[in-house]
Every structure is written in C-alpha cells, then in structure tokens.
Amino acid sequence: MTPPPYALRVDTEVTGLREADHLLQDLAAGLGLPEDVFGCTHLVHEGGRRRVALSLAARSRAVVDAARARLAAQGHTVADGTWDEPGRAVLFPGAAALTGTLTVAELLERSAIDRVRVLGAPEEPGPGARLVTREFVRPQWEHGELVLAAMPAVGDTLVPFEDPDPTPCCADH
Structure with a gap:
C-alpha cells in the first residue's frame, strides 16, 4: 500500500514516543477521523529543538482539509505534507x-x-x-x-x- 496522497503535519512540544502516541490517538478521536487515516510520529530535530511531531494522511483531500481546520482552530501548528518518509505508524487501517x-x-x-x-x-x-x-x-x-x-x-x-x-x-x- 502506498502512502496516502494528502497529508498534514502537526508540530508538538512532545519529546517521548509514548506521549506522542497518546496525543495522536487523542487528536484523532477528537476529530472523528475515518478508520482509513494514517497517523504517524516523526522524530524531528530542527531549530535546536528535538521533539516527536505528528502527521495525518488520508486518501481524501476533504478529510485532511477538515482535520487541518479543526486542529488549527484548537491552536495546533499545522502545515501541509509530512515530516519525513519513514513515519512510524500509530494509526493505520486494521x-x-x-x-x-x-x-x-x-x-x-x-x-x-x-x-x-x-x-x-x-x-x-x-x-x-x-x-x-x-x-x-x-x-x-x-x-x-x-x-x-x-x-x-x-x-x-x-x-x-x-x-x-x-x-x-x-x-x-
């Protein structure tokens, strides 16, 4: 299965994988995302900050656009795309x-x-x-x-x- 074409990334201040997993699961549950969405964690080191950032990807642009709008409204820093190709999948179909x-x-x-x-x-x-x-x-x-x-x-x-x-x-x- 190839990665879904529509993705967004969410910056965090989280530094541990377990905490990032919980944050990703909580965000996905709060957004009511469909089961075919992929949610990944990414180890990021830029600007002198080490953290675990998140990405959400779907086959539907509408799903990603809705998630982007709701996350931004909640105060999250959101941008298009993923952090890197080798995302660690926490949420995935099945x-x-x-x-x-x-x-x-x-x-x-x-x-x-x-x-x-x-x-x-x-x-x-x-x-x-x-x-x-x-x-x-x-x-x-x-x-x-x-x-x-x-x-x-x-x-x-x-x-x-x-x-x-x-x-x-x-x-x-």
Whole structure:
C-alpha cells in the first residue's frame, strides 16, 4: 500500500514516543477521523529543538482539509505534507484488529501493513510464522511500503521490535 496522497503535519512540544502516541490517538478521536487515516510520529530535530511531531494522511483531500481546520482552530501548528518518509505508524487501517497472536498472513490480511521484516534474518518470515502482537504494533514507512520490524521471541514466535513498555536506559542505577 502506498502512502496516502494528502497529508498534514502537526508540530508538538512532545519529546517521548509514548506521549506522542497518546496525543495522536487523542487528536484523532477528537476529530472523528475515518478508520482509513494514517497517523504517524516523526522524530524531528530542527531549530535546536528535538521533539516527536505528528502527521495525518488520508486518501481524501476533504478529510485532511477538515482535520487541518479543526486542529488549527484548537491552536495546533499545522502545515501541509509530512515530516519525513519513514513515519512510524500509530494509526493505520486494521490496527485495532492486530491483537493477540496472529500469523504473518493474518497480520497482512487484516491491516495496511505490506510486509514483515525480521531483524537479523536474511529473508522475510513465512505466512504461517506466528507473531505475538502484545497489542502494540508500530510499523514504519519504508520506500512506500508499511513495514513491521519484528524479532524472534520464545516459543518460535516473533514480536514487534518496538516494546510497548521499554525499560528506561540506566533504570537500575
């Protein structure tokens, strides 16, 4: 699936991915966006500021125009386009259906994800490979495809590379 043609970016002061995920989900819920909208986070460093910015993209210009107007009216800094191509998708078609343990074929069938890439593996996993979603699936745009990075886990399964509850660096010090 190629990225939708109409997009807008939302600047934030958010510095953490978890906070950005929540902000994006809250904004999307408040806007009443259709389920086929893509919402991504982007690590941005410009003007001496590091932050996690957001983008929304849709196949309909009307959806993006309405979102732009409502976000601007709420005081958000909004502009056309996305921050960069490799956005980390938080909202995407089928995201809500990616729960529990699924085969790679089920994951691809139920969502807008184009493929699964296993870190360190020379080939993509087969359609029957089992993926434990942990109810936290964050694919990323790569060369026009939505790709989920996964890694091997116990019991001959895979898990998404991004952990829903990461341990902060140096947490035990």
